[in-house]
Amino acid sequence: MTFPAQLLTVANYLSGEFDNREQAVAEPAWYVHLRLWHRLVPLFSEDSVTIFAEQANIVNLERPYRQRIMRILQGSEPDVALKIQYYMIKDPSTLIGAGQNPALLNTLTPNHLELLPGCVLNLTQQLLAPNSYKFNATPPPDTPCCFSVGGNIVQVSLGFEVTDDKFLSYDKGIDPTTGKATWGALLGPYCYTKREQY
Structure with missing residues (x-):
């Protein structure tokens, strides 16, 4: 399938290795120094581009976590x-x-994956300069992202902005009872800089 240029552009912007070194140095009390990987994977290639995401604390790179799949459609x-x-x-x-x-x-x-029906983001595009864009990914209204881990219901609030060299993550964990954020981008987004393009 031939993909629209917009889809290929956002996939290219998302792909790479990132970290938030500057932010973690400037505000160590609020932002952990993280490394983030986004790797293209050849799944669902008939109609989409798919990315494997994983992150790790910079002091524990051998113990990455939050493995997930993002399918761009x-x-x-x-x-x-x-x-x-x-x-x-x-x-x-x-x-x-x-x-x-x-x-x-x-x-x-695909057999290794479980679809998370409510965990979806809508992408909008903003032109910054010729051939340079910012994509904003926001959840549809009234569509909570919930899933079960070890018998417990987990709720997250997803969202990001991406340009050719920056990735801002608004992901937060939500207490399903109170609706309050408990981890993640509590005081604003995690601001990652792309260190390597994949």
Whole structure:
């Protein structure tokens, strides 16, 4: 399938290795120094571009966490050109370290994934300069992202902005009872800089 230029651009912007070194140095009390990997994976290639995401604390790079799959699709509504559908990896332990060692992703198939129906983001595009864009990814209204981990219901609030060299993550954990954020971008986004393009 031939993908629209907009979809390929956002996939290229998202792909790479990132960290938030400057932010963590400036505000160490509020922002942990993290490394983030976004690796393209050849799944659902008939109609989308798919990315494996993983992150790690810079002092524990050998113990990465938050493995997830982001599938970039054309939107079905007239005002939503693109959307991101999230998937959970059924057994994330099999892919720990795949951000640094992408060969681990060679065995990944759709059977290893669980669709997270409410975990979807709508993408809008803003022109910054000729051939330079900012993409904003925001959840549709009244669509909570919830899933079960170890028998417990987990709720997250997802969102990001991405340009060719920056990735701002608004992801937060939400207490399902109170609706209050408990971890993540509590005081504003995690501001990552792309260190390597994949």
